[in-house]
Amino acid sequence: MAKVSNRFWFMLHGWVSLPIWLLFCFICLTGTIAVLSHEITWLTNPASRALxxxxxxxxxxxxxxxxxxxxxxxxxxxxxxxxxxxxxxxxxxxxxxxxxxxxxxxxxTGEIQQINEGMTFIGFMRSLHSWLLFPWHGSYSVGYYLVCSMALFMLASLVTGLIVYKRFWRSFFAPKLRINQGKKTLLADLHKLSGVWSIWFIAIMSLTGLWYLVQAIFWHADIDIEPHAPLIAVEQLPFSPKGDTSSPIASVSFTQALTLAQTRFPDFQPSYVMKPEHHRDMYHLSGGGDYIFYDQNVYNLSINPWTGEVASASSPDTMTAMQTIMHLADPLHYGTLGGIWTKMIWFIFGLILSGMSITGFMMWGLRHVRAFKAQESDDLGAQILGEAR
The missing domain is CATH 3.10.450 (Nuclear Transport Factor 2; Chain: A,)
Structure with a gap:
């Protein structure tokens, strides 16, 4: 019974991992590159360097x-x-x-070093990794769902792999890599060793991927995790004198809006800011602060350009549980927690995870090729025996 059970888990591990290895490997590789997309941009484009x-x-x-x-x-x-x-x-x-x-x-220096009219490498890699450049139909993309669903297979592979690999913790203290006992043994050792040392990384990728799947469902259902800022009331808009066709100028400048944000949150460092798109819109300011585990949009403010009123403001102290998860997911998924050093760690383990999908497929292929050859040999032997009779 024990052998049958172990075989079941082994087969399940193979079926949830290997048939989708090509897509999974592609997603892993694009995500690994996306982790260092800023640094790759710095290396390849001199105009992007802030010397x-x-x-x-x-x-x-x-x-x-x-x-x-x-x-x-x-x-x-x-x-x-x-x-x-x-x-x-x-x-x-x-x-x-x-x-x-x-x-x-x-x-x-204040120098304009380049005007870019196309998609940036950073934006391209994030888009390719996140939704495979599939088109967005309103609030959803099939590609985004496809990528996020890989988290389910990754989590299933992790659980079934740990069940199949008995006493996996021994690989932490006595790693085994047999390079002189054939291709099959070498691939198996590489796969197991990489998997054990990547348990923490696979768990993080699985859990953050599941969150992105939940987030996609919310978007598709038009459920806002963070509420939008209200539009400015018409009564608050300045009315131009009759015959004056010029556009009214906001009473609060963008510089003043930044000052208001830093007054509200002293450690506010702007990361993404937008001017009003129309007269009833507001200044939208997002920024980071002295929080290691949160992303660079942990502070969000909407400021009325006509009155200077802070219409909405959010921070870790006022976030709901789902908002907190949303602002924790990206740093954990892309390894931006500790700057370049954690990015390098995420990059290395991203390569390991990509390699695991390849070694897993090679093991699956070798096993099935041998089984096919054995079946073919048995059929040929049976045919010869039948003819002899």
């Missing part, structure tokens, strides 16, 4: 946006993104000949 030979202090985002507005008088600056200190700030804009563009501005 600071004179050790200057970083200029505020509002000043960088003003620099772009002065350099491109016909452009409308819509927002900005900040990244690691060694990468430039990205100022988003639209112009008469540019429906959407990003200005790479050195936050130390």
């Amino acid at each position: 600071n030979p004179d050790n200057l202090a970083a200029k505020p985002v509002s000043e960088l946006m003003t620099i772009v507005e002065q350099a491109h008088p016909t452009a409308a600056v819509t927002g900005a993104m900040t990244f690691e200190p060694y990468l430039v700030n990205a100022i988003m804009l639209t112009d008469v000949d540019k429906p959407y563009a990003i200005a790479y501005v050195n936050q130390y």
